[in-house]
Amino acid sequence: MSETNNQTAAGSAGTTPPILEVRDYSLTYGGPEQGVKVLDDINLTIRRGETLGLVGESGSGKSSLAWAIMRYLPALATESDGAILLSGENLRSKSQYQMLDIRGRRIAMVFQDPSMSLNPTLRLGEQLSEVLIRHRGLSLQQAWKEGEAALARTGITRPAEMMKRYPHEASGGEKQRVVIATALACSPELIIFDEPTTALDVITARQILQLFETLREETDVSALYISHDLGLVSRIAPRVAVIHRGVIVEQGQCAEVFRDPREAYTRRLLAALPRPDRWLGVDQPATGAAPLLETQALNVRYGGPSLLDRITGSAKQAVDGAIDVALGVRPGELLGVVGESGSGKSTVAKVLSGLQDFRGTVRFDGRGFVRRRDFDRRYRRAVQVIFQHPDSSLNPRQTIGQILSRPLKLYGLVPAAQRPAKVAELLEKVLLPADYARRYPHQLSGGEKQRVAIARAFAAQPRLVICDEITSSLDVSVQASIARLMVGLQAETGTACIFITHDLNLVRQLAHRIAVMQHGRLVDLFDTPDAEAPERHPYTRALLEAVTPPPVVAEAPVDDLEGTGP
Amino acid sequence: MTLSYLIRRLGAVLLVLVIVTFAVFAVTMILPGNAAVMILGEYGSPDQVAALERQLGLDRPWYTQYFAWVAGMLQGDLGTSLRLGMPVSKVVGDALWNSAVLAVTALVGVTIIAIPLGILAAVRRGTASDLGIGVLAYVGTAMPEFVTATVLLVLLAGPATGLFPAGGYVAPWESMSGYWAHVALPAITLGLVMTAHISRQVRSEMSDVLSSDYIRAARLKGLHERRVIRRHALPNSMAPAVAVISLDVGYLLGGIIVVEEIFAWPGLGRTLIYALENRDLPVIQAVTLVLAMVYALTNLISDIVIALLDPRVRYD
């Protein structure tokens, strides 16, 4: 696949005139004196038919750059000199009124979450055809016809029907196709893609990426592809610009940047990319041991049609959160659980952490549990859970010290007098300064909060830790350090772990075995080295194929990894 | 809109009404000084009281009284006014009509004025018109009806101007213009508070819509601002606006009691105050029930309108 990229790159580089050129551009929010500089001396060029990937973490200024190009900036934004040229015309000298004719016609945009960027009360067809009416002066009927054709080009099988639907009647992938069709409708010179697959499931995201590649080959459109994912960008863009705190720290051909990253930040990003071939996890525990935790015929069912629904024939169906799930974790093992949203992986986590009623049996350490209420404090102490969102997993009204002391007190592990010392020790274990004990959660960064959540789980001296998507709301570079921290603690304490994630690349670095879930069922369970074996379940194969393999790079120095400040 | 959604909403409304009948009945049961004493006055002998209680059925257990009352209501028999000696249905029926004229006039005026004001404030956010509408809204919501009414009377019904009558009622068949002149001030009083409140709510709903991702997306498609507002923003802010208005009908029904009393308008409010002063139990029960029913039905209608406006609810 990288060959095609190189060809495209060779074909377009240098020869054709630039479509987008940003020169010496800086942007500040707030006043010129005390404001925050969000973009600093930006220079980049995109030529006809070329795709430039713009990679940065949250707060890097990558979205601000998109707004600046669209000339859609908040009132408190101050721009320095510098120019933004579209086919040679300086957009900064255009009035907002002139920009109306440019937006949607010459520059279009595709947003992160199609369920947010589509108007819930308008039919998809109207939202697509209105740009044609506005910019190409078509009549309503012509525009509708044209819209159907545009939808067909994005791979929607029944475009006429899709045109008549409302956003909530379409799937995430279908909605994003509509957004892309809208962006392409007026054959713009440039399309800005702002994380167009981040809100989608792995397989859908993969299909949208394929669509992007096809459309780029068919049309001559230039693209600025904004993403936090270096691996993904390396797949679809021949050239990449890495942005960090408002500065483009590195820019060049993907192949070169990855082979020989010049900047420390780029190296850090590359090193943080999960790579299935680089094992991070602890050594394989003894395989013969009896399972520490086991589920038998675990079933969870959410809601169901009420009596009234049945009488009136409403089609409200019960949702199966889990169907006959049988899983086992051995002592000291890390079991990966993967699946798309709604696959039941989080349901299993909820059942095992005693938050969800279930049918079936959970066996732990020789004891059996058949109801949620059976889980006693002994079980709850031994099985700890860490949640996805660091922002909501710590009580905002308690200090870190109070939060970490709580399990020590609750389970009677440490007498009151020694708790502060123990808290300091726990903080040290998760690589946080001891004086954080006096801080409140809002004074910590996302990664730091997640470290505290990990420390809280390990404070209970558990035998099993359930990690429910603990890295997925963090930035790439922080994700890697959190994963390493988990593994480090596991190695130190010998705790078993159920690691739930949608990131296959990551889980292959950590897990001894991987369980794959789909529609509430466990469809596949295998030893990690066998991930690519031919006997894998078709769904497992589909998931694996959907994942972007990380770019091939030279081995990155590991010591860069820990440099993740707030 | 599915049938099941409609049935569920209708069921909820019925349940609310059943609970209201219980509440109203319970409240009036514990009113001190029972009806028989009220009718006979302080000086009725215990024997007379007991006899009248038997005659009125007040000596029966409470649940028998409750079911008799509910059964009567279902047949349109609301009992007899203790003070006026007339059927309650007649007393309440006339008053209901007069109140409805007042309330609907106020509501229509408010809807015509408040929604555009709120939208204007949201679209022109941060400008002088937004500030002006905001200040008016704050002042309006802080004025109880009796203050607004009195100030309006001083300004428009005083000897200096004398534009409107200070209160009372003229039947429409005697003088149509006189009738509406008497409606004007109470309706304006009721409308002012609601206009203030609704315009503020509509502004905040509309502001939320205007700062949403899909409005940004519509603007970035190069659409004219007029189309963005009319086609993209307005339909999304109308459903919450309807919800706000229907909730405000609650204020309206409370306000109507005071306003009718001040302007001597022979509606439900005035009837209620008179009944409260005279402990006319059947009338108190009937008026309370009618007001609660109107409010519950308004909420039902607003739910249906919202479902028609918002496709997400419709297919829920």
Next chain:
Amino acid sequence: MTSPFRSYPGMVGGLLLLIVGVAALFGPWLAPYDPQQFHPQVRLQGPSAAHWLGTDQFGRDILSRLLHGAPSTVFFGIGATLLGVAAGTIIGVIAGVAGRWVDSVIMRIIDGFLAVPDLLFTLLIVTILGGGMGHAMLAVAVAFTPGMARIARSAVLSIRTREYVLAAVARGESSVYIVGREVMPNAMGPIIVEATIRVSFAIMIGATLGFLGLGAQPPSTEWGLMVAEARQFMFRNPWMVVVPGIAIALAAMGFNLFGDALRDSLDVRRSH
């Protein structure tokens, strides 16, 4: 949380509350005259150097009457709200925490009560209990209870699914700890905001009851009562109705503005 005084509504609201607070706490001592003292020579006068806000039909000083009426008017609103919030919060928290059928039953009953307009509800209760300030305050408190219960419940429900609460449940904490230490401290924000705004409604309802003769009784100079007594003379001396009317509006507006500013600074959205 940013300071609520940073915004214009917060500043104006704070200033109004300061004025109203001073009047409510020190009004009787600040008053230049005895509120009941007759000045027969200067009846129904407009503002003058001697009587800043004019005089009533007996020549009593309106400013003095206003200042003497401030405590009963303002503390009525605060007292009624505090009672209503306390009762409503307890009911709402029980519903929100218990869930299932307890929640359903409580909420259906509350829906029933909410179908009766606040003022009507208050009037019914005042009629049961008989008029007077204490009873009126209780009546407003009872009328506020269902609405507050609903707000408290929705605050609890939105907190109950936060991950730190789930973490506490998963840890095996007792219900008392979860409600008292994890849920309530975080659910108080919307409740306090709503309570602040409701003080303004309570002041208005209290004044309305006074106006209707069901609340404060003469010789009190509660502001609603002042308006009621002035109505007879409103065309001869409009100041008599305008002054207490504006005073009520300013007090109500102060709490309203400040509540809104508080909501913005706590970043809670009002749930209807």
